[in-house]
Amino acid sequence: MKDDYQVRVEMEFSAGHRLLGHNGKCIHPHGHNYKVEIFMASHALNSVGFVVDFSELKQKVSSWIDANWDHAFLLNSKDGELLEALRGVKEQFIYLFDGVNPSAEVMAREIYRKTEELCGIEPAAVRMWESSTQYAEYRSAS
Numbered sequence: 001m002k003d004d005y006q007v008r009v010e011m012e013f014s015a016g017h018r019l020l021g022h023n024g025k026c027i028h029p030h031g032h033n034y035k036v037e038i039f040m041a042s043h044a045l046n047s048v049g050f051v052v053d054f055s056e057l058k059q060k061v062s063s064w065i066d067a068n069w070d071h072a073f074l075l076n077s078k079d080g081e082l083l084e085a086l087r088g089v090k091e092q093f094i095y096l097f098d099g100v101n102p103s104a105e106v107m108a109r110e111i112y113r114k115t116e117e118l119c120g121i122e123p124a125a126v127r128m129w130e131s132s133t134q135y136a137e138y139r140s141a142s
């Protein structure tokens, strides 16, 4: 029988966004209190007895979120109208997604890739909660 471990860390942040081309209220600039969950899985533990060091993982990803997303406006780089409007505000804090909307799906994928880049470990999955009742999940298909 194979061992199978999974650990999960959770972080929260707030950000604004809008979804270009959406046929409903997500076309309006608005914000969410997001929750992100990062799942790490392994069949084996390291010498300390961990799948991953929680505090190290959390510290690295939280720092990145603080520096890039928390209290920022997340924008599709094609959203010229809103980009121009926000650039007219002195205290603006904008994070651009290259030609894609900042949907929960895209944000989950971004955190998945950042976690891999910052921690050197591929997550099992990343869940991005946009509200307490809905999330999008990204995992790499292998």
Ligand SMILES: [Zn+2]
Pocket (backbone or CB within 6 Å): 017, 018, 026, 030, 031, 032, 130
């Ligand atoms: Zn939204």
